[in-house]
Amino acid sequence: MNINDNTRRQFLKKTAMVAGGSLLLPPSLLASPPPPPPVKAADAKIRFSVIGINHSHINAMVDAVTRGGGQIVAVYAKEPDLLASFMRRYPTVKKAATDTEILEDPSIQLILSSGIPVDRAPLGVKVMQHGKDYLVDKPGVITLDQLAEVRKVQKQTKRIYSIMYSERLENKGSVKAGELVQAGAIGKVVQTINIAPHKMTPKSRPDWFFDPKYYGGIITDIGSHQFDQYLFYTGSTKAEVTASQVANVHNPQYPKFEDFGDAMVHGNGGMGYVRLDWFTPDGVSVFGDGRLTILGTDGYIEVRKYIDIAGRPGGSHVFLADKKGIQYIDCANQVLPFGEQFVNDVLNRTETAMPQAHCLLATELALQAQAKAKRLDLKL
Numbered sequence: 001m002n003i004n005d006n007t008r009r010q011f012l013k014k015t016a017m018v019a020g021g022s023l024l025l026p027p028s029l030l031a032s033p034p035p036p037p038p039v040k041a042a043d044a045k046i047r048f049s050v051i052g053i054n055h056s057h058i059n060a061m062v063d064a065v066t067r068g069g070g071q072i073v074a075v076y077a078k079e080p081d082l083l084a085s086f087m088r089r090y091p092t093v094k095k096a097a098t099d100t101e102i103l104e105d106p107s108i109q110l111i112l113s114s115g116i117p118v119d120r121a122p123l124g125v126k127v128m129q130h131g132k133d134y135l136v137d138k139p140g141v142i143t144l145d146q147l148a149e150v151r152k153v154q155k156q157t158k159r160i161y162s163i164m165y166s167e168r169l170e171n172k173g174s175v176k177a178g179e180l181v182q183a184g185a186i187g188k189v190v191q192t193i194n195i196a197p198h199k200m201t202p203k204s205r206p207d208w209f210f211d212p213k214y215y216g217g218i219i220t221d222i223g224s225h226q227f228d229q230y231l232f233y234t235g236s237t238k239a240e241v242t243a244s245q246v247a248n249v250h251n252p253q254y255p256k257f258e259d260f261g262d263a264m265v266h267g268n269g270g271m272g273y274v275r276l277d278w279f280t281p282d283g284v285s286v287f288g289d290g291r292l293t294i295l296g297t298d299g300y301i302e303v304r305k306y307i308d309i310a311g312r313p314g315g316s317h318v319f320l321a322d323k324k325g326i327q328y329i330d331c332a333n334q335v336l337p338f339g340e341q342f343v344n345d346v347l348n349r350t351e352t353a354m355p356q357a358h359c360l361l362a363t364e365l366a367l368q369a370q371a372k373a374k375r376l377d378l379k380l
Contacts, residue, residue: 033063035059035062035063035066035089035090036063036066036067038066038071038072038090038092039066039069039070039071039072040071041071043069043071044069044070044071045068045069045070045343045344045347046065046069046070046071046109046110046343046346046347047070047071047073047107047108047109047110048065048070048071048072048073048108048109048110048111048112049072049073049074049075049076049096049102049105049108049110049111049112050062050072050074050075050076050077050086050093050111050112050113051075051076051077051099051102051103051111051112051113051115051123051127052076052077052113052114052115052116052119052120052123053075053077053079053082053083053086053114053115054079054082054114054115054116055114055137056114057114057137057138057164057166058086058112058113058114058137059089060164060166060170061112061114061135061137061164061166062090062112063339064164064169064170064336064338064339064342065110065112065135065339065342065343066339067336067339067340068338068339068340068341068342068343068344069340069343070110070339070343072090072092072093073093073094073105073107073108074093074094074095074096074101074102074105074108075087075090075093075094075095075096076095076096076097076098076099076101076102083095099123103126103127103130103132104130108132109132109133109346110132110133110134110135110346111123111127111132111133111134111135112134112135112136113134113135113136113137114136114137115137116214117139117142117214117215117216117221118142118213118214118215118216120136120137120139120140120141120142121140121141121142121143121146121147121149121150122146123136124136124140124150124161125149125150125153127159128153128154128157128159128161129153129157131157131159132159133159133160133161133162133346134159134160134161134162135160135162135163135164135342136161136162136163136164137163137164138163138164138165138166138221138224138225139163139215139216139220139221139224139363139366140161140163140224140359140363141163141360141363141367142215142216142220142221142367143216143367144364144367144368144371147360147363147364147367150360151360154356154360158349160345160346160356161356161359161360162342162353162354162356162359163224163228163359163362163363165224165225165228165229165354165362166225167196167225167226167228167229167290167305168225168228168229168232169336169338169353169354170336170338171303171305171315171316172315172316172331172332172334172336173303173304173305173315173316173317173318173331173334174229174292174303174305174316175331175334175335175336175337176303176316176318176329176331176334177233177292177294177301177303177318178232178233180301180318180320180329181233181294181296181301185296185298185299185301185320185322186294186295186296186297186298186299186300186301186320186322187296187297187298187299188270188296188297189233189234189235189269189270189294189295189296190270190271190295190296190297191234191270191271191272191273191294191295192229192230192233192234192270192271192272192273192292192293192294192295193272193273193291193292193293193295194225194226194229194230194272194273194274194275194290194291194292195275195289195290195291195292196222196223196225196226196274196275196276196277196288196290197276197277197278197279197280197288197289197290198222198276198277198278198280198287198288199278199280199282199284199287199288200251200259200278200279200280202251202254210251210254210256210257211256211257212256212257212258213256216367216370217246217258217261217370217373218246218258218259218260218261218276218277218278218370219244219246219258219261219263219274219276219366219369219370219373220366220367220370222261222276223261223263223274223276223366223369223370224362224363224366226272226274226276226366227265227272227274227362227363227365227366227369228358228359228362229292230265230267230270230272230274230362230365231267231269231358231361231362231365232358233270233292233294234267234269234270234271234272235269235270236267236268236269236270237267237268237269237357237358237361238267238268239265239266239267239268239361239365240265240266240267240368241263241264241265241365241368241369241372242263242264242265242266242271243263243264243374244261244262244263244264244369244370244372244373244374245261245262245263245373245374245375245376246258246260246261246370246373246374246375246376247259247260247261247375247376247377247378248260249378249379249380250279250380252379259277259278259279260276260277260278260279261274261275261276261277261370261373262274262275262276263369263373265365265369274369284307284309285307286306286307286315287306288306289304289306289307289309290304290305290306291303291304291305292305298322298323299320299321299322299323300320300321301318301319301320301321302318302319302321303316303317303318303319304317304318304319305317312328314332316331316332316334317331318331337353338353338354341353342354
């Protein structure tokens, strides 16, 4: 996808005013924890590089792989503004002149990307065809045709095509919830409920943000996180979308846009419900009050991922209700294992961090829910 440079620069200036997270915020505009110390070449388990940095999620992705023992080598981005911000955070990284320079470097084992959503799957196909593994920001695929091509090339090349479902993989509360479920704390999981509100801030968005042709629609985009969590916590390996719907409730000036979506899903491990919206008010200090409820036969878990409104400071709050009572679990010291697991998977050709089938099934469910969604005509 080609975007006029003037339009992009104008967009970047606008986004500087945004208070919360968003689909496209550049790395310079969202506060991130300091990066971990760079891995020395002699100590590196793998070497990796980056192509495309249109979302600040790239920071957490790079940091996770670095914590896991990966050495970042090079970066390629078309946008000077984004590249300058990235280089300030990672000053030892080489600036590649083209993406081909990175793709054809035989010493690079892994490529990371948070490019524009419509471009992510085509890049991933090229990465795998060049004999490298791929870790991409969500949504990692935005159409069923793209998914079919990704699956075909992944099967042919045997490379890893992984999507960073960060709401689960890089949130301490979500990781703790997974440990509790695996330990049988709430019995057998019956249902997951994921609530994923976001701030929209229309003035910070370029025109194509409002067109699903470029980002896939609200369920494809935000919902891909939620279907990943449904599969993981219920242990489902097969699932179908029961029903889904989308709407443009409050933004008639953008007729193709979707500011609300929800879906129900069922599978061989349990049921799930997903709600997505762009209605987080400016008074909320984070991009959205994301919540996860896991219902079990012997109790339930609630995760308040980013904020405990009018409650405890910070994020990653976990509440457990079982036969013994109710308890709050502090997740401040929870280890995030994804980075190390994923780097080891690249080395050992294993699927410890996330099975390939799970990764693409989560995306498939989001795409199917988007495709079959009934569009409601609500004007509020």
